[in-house]
Amino acid sequence: QVQLVESGGGSVQAGGSLRLSCEASRYTDTIHCMGWFRQSPGKEREAVGSIDSDGWSRYADSVKGRFTISKDSAKNTLYLEMNNLKPEDTAMYYCAANPSLRGAACIPTQWRFGNWGQGTQVTVSS
Numbered sequence: 001q002v003q004l005v006e007s008g009g010g011s012v013q014a015g016g017s018l019r020l021s022c023e024a025s026r027y028t029d030t031i032h033c034m035g036w037f038r039q040s041p042g043k044e045r046e047a048v049g050s051i052d053s054d055g056w057s058r059y060a061d062s063v064k065g066r067f068t069i070s071k072d073s074a075k076n077t078l079y080l081e082m083n084n085l086k087p088e089d090t091a092m093y094y095c096a097a098n099p100s101l102r103g104a105a106c107i108p109t110q111w112r113f114g115n116w117g118q119g120t121q122v123t124v125s126s
Contacts, residue, residue, distance in 0.1 A: 002026055002115040004095045009120030012097075016085050020120055022078040022095030029053070029073045033098045033106035035113060036069060036080045038091035045094070047108035048080065050102075060109060063089075071119040085124045 003025035012018055025033060035050035049059040051069045059067060068081040078095055096113035098106075105112070 001106075002031060002097045002099060004097060004115060004117035006012040006093065006095050006117045006120040009093060009122045011125065012085055014086055014124055014126050016124070017083045019080070019083065020078075020082070020093055020122070022117055024078065025095065026075045026076065026099075027073065028071050028076050028078065031097050031099045033060070033112070034069075034071070034078045035096045035106075035108045036078075036090075037094045037096060037108070037110065039119075040091040040092070043108060045077040047110070048087060048093070050106050051078070051110035052103055052106035053078070056103075056106070058077035058106070058126060060108070083124075087126045090124050092121050094119045119126050 007018040011050040032051045032053040036048035051057040066084045070079045095117040097115040
């Protein structure tokens with residue numbers, strides 16, 4: 001089991017930037033797959049992206065080129081750097097982890113992740 005705590009959400013104008021953090025309860029080097037998801041009111045939770053233990057990341061088409069996922073193993077923290085934010089990026093953002101999912105299997109699909117944070121709200125105004 002991994003406990004995850006997100007932070008860094010807030011309100012920003014369109015075109016702005018935010019960096020979300022997700023602190024894990026164990027060494028992130030031992031968590032082979034971590035990801036970010038988001039959910040807007042009235043919509044299903046959707047993938048933002050994932051990163052495996054080798055540092056390879058995958059992104060949803062809607063955020064490619066604007067969002068970047070990274071890890072700081074020294075701080076046991078996962079990050080989501082969000083640039084050029086749009087109103088449609090408004091959502092609750094969740095961090096997720098699967099310690100045993102390796103390599104090419106680290107795809108940002110919800111059912112692959114069994115450990116979730118409580119979420120942090122991001123609001124983008126036009």
